[in-house]
Amino acid sequence: MELFEYSAYELSKMLQRKKTSSEELVRSYLKRIELINPRVNAYITATPALALDTAQSVDNKRIRGEELHPLAGIPVAVKDNISTAGIKTTCASRILEHYIPPYDATVVKALNRAGMPVLGKTNLDEFAMGSSTENSAFFPTRNPWDLEKVPGGSSGGSAAAVASGMAPLALGSDTGGSIRQPAALCGVTGLRPTYGRVSRYGLVAFASSLDQVGTLALSARDTALLLNLVAGPDPHDSTSLPDRDRDYIDNLTAGVENLRVGVIKQNVADSFDREVTAAVLKAASLLESNGARVEEVSLPMIDYGLSAYYLIAPSEASSNLGRYDGVRYGYFAPGKDISEMFCRTRGEGFGPEVKRRIMIGTYALSAGYYDAYYLQAMKVRTMIRREYEEVFKRYDILIGAASPTPAFKLGEKTSDPLQMYLSDVCNITDSLAGVPSLAIPGGFHSSGLPMGLQLTAAPQSERLLLQVACFFEQHPETKPRRPELDFIESPPEEGGM
Ligand code: GLN
Numbered sequence: 001m002e003l004f005e006y007s008a009y010e011l012s013k014m015l016q017r018k019k020t021s022s023e024e025l026v027r028s029y030l031k032r033i034e035l036i037n038p039r040v041n042a043y044i045t046a047t048p049a050l051a052l053d054t055a056q057s058v059d060n061k062r063i064r065g066e067e068l069h070p071l072a073g074i075p076v077a078v079k080d081n082i083s084t085a086g087i088k089t090t091c092a093s094r095i096l097e098h099y100i101p102p103y104d105a106t107v108v109k110a111l112n113r114a115g116m117p118v119l120g121k122t123n124l125d126e127f128a129m130g131s132s133t134e135n136s137a138f139f140p141t142r143n144p145w146d147l148e149k150v151p152g153g154s155s156g157g158s159a160a161a162v163a164s165g166m167a168p169l170a171l172g173s174d175t176g177g178s179i180r181q182p183a184a185l186c187g188v189t190g191l192r193p194t195y196g197r198v199s200r201y202g203l204v205a206f207a208s209s210l211d212q213v214g215t216l217a218l219s220a221r222d223t224a225l226l227l228n229l230v231a232g233p234d235p236h237d238s239t240s241l242p243d244r245d246r247d248y249i250d251n252l253t254a255g256v257e258n259l260r261v262g263v264i265k266q267n268v269a270d271s272f273d274r275e276v277t278a279a280v281l282k283a284a285s286l287l288e289s290n291g292a293r294v295e296e297v298s299l300p301m302i303d304y305g306l307s308a309y310y311l312i313a314p315s316e317a318s319s320n321l322g323r324y325d326g327v328r329y330g331y332f333a334p335g336k337d338i339s340e341m342f343c344r345t346r347g348e349g350f351g352p353e354v355k356r357r358i359m360i361g362t363y364a365l366s367a368g369y370y371d372a373y374y375l376q377a378m379k380v381r382t383m384i385r386r387e388y389e390e391v392f393k394r395y396d397i398l399i400g401a402a403s404p405t406p407a408f409k410l411g412e413k414t415s416d417p418l419q420m421y422l423s424d425v426c427n428i429t430d431s432l433a434g435v436p437s438l439a440i441p442g443g444f445h446s447s448g449l450p451m452g453l454q455l456t457a458a459p460q461s462e463r464l465l466l467q468v469a470c471f472f473e474q475h476p477e478t479k480p481r482r483p484e485l486d487f488i489e490s491p492p493e494e495g496g497m
Pocket of ligand 1: 076128130153154173174175176177178179206313424473
């Protein structure tokens with residue numbers, strides 16, 4: 001077995017037993033990136049020198065017998081909307097193409113403190129707006145299961161990197177599905193934690209009341225390891241939650257007996273791919289035959305989630321993106337007066353989807369329309385929250401599809417924003433409710449592509465989600481698997497990094 005085939009947990013054990021070194025690990029991942037990234041385009045920026053530096057310093061500490069974090073020496077990839085001091089953080093946008101942040105995000109500080117070598121920054125839809133990573137201003141990422149398909153988005157780079165063995169772990173961000181949908185399309189485990197569980201300090205803001213940093217990994221155990229490191233309160237983020245449940249590992253193997261499980265009717269809809277729906281129902285019966293109490297549950301507010309999200313998120317985005325004016329940092333285009341300078345800077349710096357969101361958001365917030373759109377959407381959000389509160393009095397876990405279909409073709413939805421928005425229909429209400437939500441492998445479609453299940457629980461129930469995920473991993477049909485990369489032999493195409 002090659003090093004990239006092991007889970008982060010196994011690699012951590014190997015490092016602790018000195019069966020390998022962090023330097024050896026990093027070198028093997030860098031080789032893998034060199035081989036695969038030209039075809040998959042998961043990374044915008046690779047940081048080999050920095051990763052090797054960190055690895056060597058961790059190896060030296062280990063030799064000296066210093067006490068190390070369990071993830072010390074394990075490489076990691078970081079989505080390119082998470083600030084890294086001294087390393088370009090582009091948000092896959094022309095407006096930040098050359099931007100080098102002067103500070104690290106709190107989560108990046110945690111990676112550094114633990115001694116995790118950062119392999120590079122991964123591709124995304126511009127400012128995390130999108131569901132296919134095709135809105136990147138630089139290049140689309142491809143799905144390692146089928147290079148003609150999208151990896152999902154917006155954390156498509158992180159999901160594709162983990163799926164193809166270009167990183168054992170990755171950080172992503174999820175506003176309305178951006179970790180879970182790509183995880184589903186790439187066959188990996190993607191966690192959106194409870195809103196506030198992980199600090200957002202240094203995550204470039206898209207829609208602040210929804211944005212959440214989370215993880216992409218190969219298994220529940222690897223997810224728990226990384227969550228243990230990045231979760232927790234942060235004085236720099238006033239919305240971060242107080243400490244609680246800090247060990248996400250200790251009840252992973254507790255099983256599913258007596259759990260009250262609700263199969264979300266709206267997330268096994270007739271309009272979904274039939275095999276996806278069948279996979280969810282099969283997973284539900286697996287829970288039942290192992291002692292869980294399973295029922296169908298209807299969450300009628302889900303039908304309003306997408307409309308509310310696509311008013312609230314653009315409204316917040318229109319305000320958050322006001323800061324890109326070319327004055328202090330980022331892309332700058334001169335003009336004869338200040339107004340022309342702003343117009344040119346923003347006109348040339350932002351891509352079409354970002355402009356669309358800014359326009360929708362500005363409209364929804366404008367005097368005369370505020371009550372009809374933004375305020376109405378906020379009322380819907382409150383009703384969604386209440387519906388979740390009620391449902392979690394009766395169920396411990398909700399299960400549904402993580403995406404209505406497996407990965408779709410590159411270019412298939414780029415000319416129809418509404419179709420693109422619809423690909424998050426399973427993920428969005430969990431985001432609006434602020435609850436933790438986990439996408440896990442749910443078997444394979446007849447096309448050979450992975451399908452994802454989504455597990456949802458009450459706020460701060462990440463341990464329960466991971467426990468159920470761990471249960472599914474023990475079963476042959478829902479066991480995580482890696483794609484065969486038969487394209488490795490052939491020469492890469494032009495373009496990309
Ligand atoms: N695809 C959704 C959107 O375009 C969600 C993106 C995200 O979660 N960052 O807004």
